[in-house]
Amino acid sequence: MKKVVLVILLVLGLSSLGSASPPRVLCTTTIISDVVGQIGDDDIELSVLLPVNADPHGFEPTPKDIAQISDADIVFINGADLELGLQPFLEAAAGRIVSLSEHLPLRRLETEGGSEWFDPHVWFDPRNVMTWSAVIAKTLGELDPANRGSYEERASEYRSELEELDSWIVEQVGKIPPSKRKLVTDHAAFGYFAARYGFEQVGTVFPGFSTLSDPSAREIADLEDKIRSLGVPVIFVGTTVNPSLAERIASDTGTKVVFLYTGSLSRPDGPAGSYIALIHYDVEAIVTALSEAK
Ligand SMILES: [Zn+2]
Numbered sequence: 174m175k176k177v178v179l180v181i182l183l184v185l186g187l188s189s190l191g192s193a194s195p196p197r198v199l200c201t202t203t204i205i206s207d208v209v210g211q212i213g214d215d216d217i218e219l220s221v222l223l224p225v226n227a228d229p230h231g232f233e234p235t236p237k238d239i240a241q242i243s244d245a246d247i248v249f250i251n252g253a254d255l256e257l258g259l260q261p262f263l264e265a266a267a268g269r270i271v272s273l274s275e276h277l278p279l280r281r282l283e284t285e286g287g288s289e290w291f292d293p294h295v296w297f298d299p300r301n302v303m304t305w306s307a308v309i310a311k312t313l314g315e316l317d318p319a320n321r322g323s324y325e326e327r328a329s330e331y332r333s334e335l336e337e338l339d340s341w342i343v344e345q346v347g348k349i350p351p352s353k354r355k356l357v358t359d360h361a362a363f364g365y366f367a368a369r370y371g372f373e374q375v376g377t378v379f380p381g382f383s384t385l386s387d388p389s390a391r392e393i394a395d396l397e398d399k400i401r402s403l404g405v406p407v408i409f410v411g412t413t414v415n416p417s418l419a420e421r422i423a424s425d426t427g428t429k430v431v432f433l434y435t436g437s438l439s440r441p442d443g444p445a446g447s448y449i450a451l452i453h454y455d456v457e458a459i460v461t462a463l464s465e466a467k
Contacts, residue, residue, distance in 0.1 A: 196316045199245035201256050202229050203438040204296055205273065205305075207448045209249055211331045212309045216320045220245075222259075228413040229293075229436045230360075230383045233258045242266045247316060249309065253279050254382070255293035271312050273305045280364045282382055292382045294435070297366035299335045299342070302448065306331050338449055345456050346370045349464045355403055356459075357396070359410045359419055360384045362435045375403055378410075378419050393422065400426045407462040411435030431462045 198217045200206035206221035213219060222238055223229060229251070234242070242248060242259075245268045250256050252272030256263070263270050273295075280292035295301040310328035314321035346354070354372040356363050360379040367374050376396045380388055388396070399405075400422070408423050410416045413436045423430045433455045434445040445451035 196246045196313065197244065198313070199241055199248045201232075201248070201250045201259065202436065204436075204448050204451065205249050205251060207438060208302060208305055208331075209309055212306060212324055212328045213313055214323070214327060216317065216323060217313065223437065225440050226413055226437050228384055229255050230385055231258065232256065234262055238262075243268070247271060247312065249273060249312075251293055251295070253277075253291040253293040253295065269312075269316075271308065273308060274301075276308070277301050277304060280368070282361070284381065290382055292361065292364045294362045294382070295365055296448065297363055297452075298369045299339045299452065300369070301365065303332045303335050306335070334449060338452055342370055342452070342456050345460050346372075348460050353463045355405050355463075357400060357405050357408050358433075359408070359414045359416070359435075362411060363409075375399060375405065378408065378422060379414075384414050388418075393418075397422055397426050400428060407431050409433050409459070409462075412439070413437050429462075431458055433458055 195216055195218045198209060198213060198219050200209050200219070200221050202223050203221055203225055206219060209217075210219050220241065222234070222241065223232055239262050242262050243266055245266070247269045248263065248266060249271050250259070250263065251274055253274035274291075274293065277295050279295070282290045282292060284290065306328040310324040313324045317324075351371065355375045356367060356372050357376045358374065359377065361374055361377050361382050363372065363374055364382075366372065376399045378388060378396065380386060380392060400408075406428055408419045408428060408430050410419045410430050410432055412432055412434055416430055416432075419430050422428075434451045438447065438451055439445040445454045
């Protein structure tokens with residue numbers, strides 16, 4: 174009799190231990206990891222693949238990263254061609270891969286060679302991150318039904334913060350005269366931002382949506398002409414990108430380089446330690462640089 178009770182207690186104990194072990198959730202970028210952490214909080218075991226300041230376009234995984242991908246219960250990726258270097262390893266992963274861009278209206282770019290690229294920088298429109306939060310809550314709830322209510326609740330609170338963020342951006346960019354809402358950046362990371370808040374991406378140092386190919390001498394000369402003729406005062410450069418070419422173009426054209434956070438958060442104690450802090454930092458830098466210019 175005693176033995177039976179002991180066995181029952183053991184089985185109960187083990188099963189409650191099993192359900193208490195939180196889902197292992199892996200995210201590719203620090204930006205995604207922050208958003209997933211807002212929703213998963215202490216109910217998940219969260220890790221992030223890319224270190225702070227890694228360029229997501231050029232990231233190649235180490236054997237340790239590949240092991241992490243295969244150990245995770247779920248991997249949240251940006252998708253839309255952002256993590257090209259990870260593609261083969263994601264395809265081989267055992268756990269579920271969720272692309273947060275899958276149901277978003279994506280911007281596209283057709284190159285002269287006829288190939289088509291997606292613009293992966295969807296997080297520069299907070300309304301897209303609201304969609305992310307719904308996808309993340311739903312996915313975590315499926316993986317861990319016991320905490321489904323908490324995931325949904327935190328996602329809905331976070332969406333209100335994102336709505337506030339969106340209104341704040343509208344108010345801030347209102348300080349820039351519409352004729353000065355022209356962005357020259359290291360690469361075309363601000364398409365969604367420009368479309369949402371009435372800017373125009375007039376030129377980039379590196380061609381296209383990525384940082385992986387260098388511009389030709391001709392492309393650099395064309396960009397310098399454009400900067401002069403439009404009177405653009407600033408080249409915005411992401412912290413994940415080597416700024417030397419942008420600095421040379423700035424010195425040729427008498428403009429200045431201003432740093433923004435584009436593909437990565439800062440360290441947690443830095444100025445862009447969360448997604449919302451990143452957007453605040455960038456918008457303030459853009460507003461200051463463009464509204465003060467003559
Ligand atoms: Zn980028």
